[in-house]
Amino acid sequence: MHEMSLALAVVDQVEEAARSHGAESVASVRLHVGELAGVVPDALSFCFGLACAGTVLEGAELIAETVPGRARCTPCGGEWAVGMPPDLCCPDCGTPAEDLLSGRELRIADVHWGAPRPAATGRPRVPEES
């Protein structure tokens, strides 16, 4: 199952962003997951919980938004939901889709930072430590 690899990649990128933003905790991470990305959202959520342990993301919520697959036909200009399993030929004229408008994304949309960790604010910092 590659959901663990994906969860680790998400954690990696969010950790990096947290460092550059000086964030001490993460409330939520929003993903856009296309219907055709080949990802099982439940498996991803499960792995995300494991991958966050012991990182700045500990306790973060994963919000996986499914993005439906949509395609467009050039000759008739129509757009359609490709469905699952997908049909990439135009339902009106049978022409293969020119391109896929959506449905393959696997993208971190945004991150909402959480409150500073108690441990990090528990005692005053001395400059030498930072």
Add this chain to the structure above:
Amino acid sequence: MCRSVDLRTQVLAKNDATAERLRARLTARGTTVVNLLSSPGSGKTELLEAELALAGERGVPVAALTADLATENDATRLARSGAPVRQVLTDGLCHLEAAMLGGHLEGWLPADTRLLFVENVGNLVCPASYDLGESLRVVLASVTEGEDKPLKYPTAFGLAHLVLVTKTDIAEAVGFDEAAFRAHVERVNPGVEVRLTSARTGSGIGTLLERALAAAGGAPVHTPVMARTRADHGQADGHGHGHGHEHADGHGHEHADGRGHGHADDEAPRAHGHAHQHA
């Protein structure tokens, strides 16, 4: 500090970037990678052994790397062809990633290799999402697997440059419905070439080598609809260009850099792994 940040990065950005570098590096030295995907037991090793042997007869310098969860059996079988072969044990990981492949090529891949065949782990789910720097992606299905395999694994079949049916010597015995299979492939990957093969009888053997050599020679390779997005970034791309997806949560946070939240900049480069800096 801004309470949120729009990352808008591809989860697989790192693998995609590594694959892109590997493809450039190998192309520059004259090596083309062919990535073979199928369910366990579809006949990847058997077909590849025959194709490697044929390449040997024709004097085409080829090499093969085979990935399995365990055992060196596939490498032993492939090595009978006389081609340089390397076995990768993935230690439980169900797919190959570009960095792993790159690492295994270091110090092993003979300099004059024209074609490098990679037998991926037998699995039609995750290998589909990982670009290995290949120029030709081949998906195989045996006649025993059912005609609806392409519908059950649309991402794998949908991103194939070439589809090979294997074990056609037993097609009749198992009642393989070729027309139905072709229709299902066409539905998820219109226009992709589907060829029939049997490693047992030798029928259709040579197709893979020919297509691989054509790709290596710079002939245009089929572009699957699923790999086609408006900016045409290629197969591992996950951008949803202009997908018009709106946040339903209406959380409406403000970004200090004044950008809205409509994800209008989805055409950002695929490997753009940075966070936007908020003032």
